[in-house]
Amino acid sequence: MNQQSIAQSLFTVTATNRQYDEAIEHKINQKTKPLGALGQLESLALQIARVQYSRESEWVNAQSERTESTVTELPLYINKPTMLVFAADHGIAAHGVSIAPSEVTTQMVHNFIHGGAAINVFCRQVGFTLEVIDCGILQPLASDCGVVNQRLGAGTQAMHLQPAMLLAQVRQGFEFAKQLVKRHVDNGCSMIALGEMGIGNTSAAAAVMAAVLNLDVELCVGRGTGIDDATLNKKVTLINQAIDLHRNELTSIESILAHLGGFEIVQMTGAILAAAEQKILVVIDGFIATAAALVALKLAPQSNDYLVFAHQSHEQGHQLMLQTLQATPLLSLGLRLGEGTGAALALPLIQGAVNFYNQMASFDDAGVNNVV
Ligand SMILES: O=C(O)c1ccc[n+]([C@@H]2O[C@H](COP(=O)([O-])O)[C@@H](O)[C@H]2O)c1
């Protein structure tokens, strides 16, 4: 008998309903513009409509007299957009793979608490509520500091010497993430975005990418915070060493996550699966968040329907990962900060897709010659 994965035992993910696609596309095509002229915003509006009409399906079905075309009169919405920033430390960071020591993870979490980081600035600017989650930074924080405590340990083990974590920690991380997302959805949130903070986490993300996609480590590793050539070589060597050490154990996606991953990558994976289960949109930030998306998509391919890829990061490996996922990110700004910054900057574009769908006049409404 096939053993159920941890993810299968915790999450039920179903694809969005495609029943209204024709009506949605008709509505978009009847807007006062040349066919397709809003480019990627049109496919984004279609995706959001699929997600939200699937989410509201009980309501939609209850309106038994409604025809398919009137279903599209339901406006799309973004309620309580919430940026979740997952912080964790990495054992490998003590072995010279980053420009910064692990202490910077905690220092940046304090910066988030005091509102001074880039992610604070951008969240304030665009209207994201920011929540920071301690998934396992080196030292616990004071319980009243405003950071959510979902610690899986005091940093992972150095993956080139031993497994980064146990499968029990992967399970606990998925459970934490499920509770977290449920709390936000119960509170009316219709869209989450995922960012992260963790010195050393581009090593973990690259290792997971190489193992999941069976790629050469060199293709997956980049300069992270901005390392020089010598440090880059060391990073490649240590990640190869980790993959060689655990080779016989890298037999399932969850085992790859346990041996090579990070506490924030585990919890972002869980948050994606939870968002897909709850049928809400989930906006993915940079390289590390995309590695979590890669894992989530391997565990539950239907979760793809709920994912919006915010941007293509400067990190080498991100473009290849996005291509492999056939994902077209909204932005490409050469960002390499993480924290959720690219996802925050994408919110006005997502809002633009919702607004044109809801508010633009049709050719009929506006008395404009129908050019479709
Ligand atoms: O999001 C990205 O694409 C990204 C690319 C490079 C670096 N980062 C951030 O930099 C940190 C990891 O870099 P490193 O060099 O310590 O592995 C971590 O806090 C990430 O948020 C993030």
Ligand SMILES: Cc1cc2nc[nH]c2cc1C
């Ligand atoms: C200062 C600093 C801020 C960050 N934000 C996300 N990753 C980071 C890494 C460093 C080093």
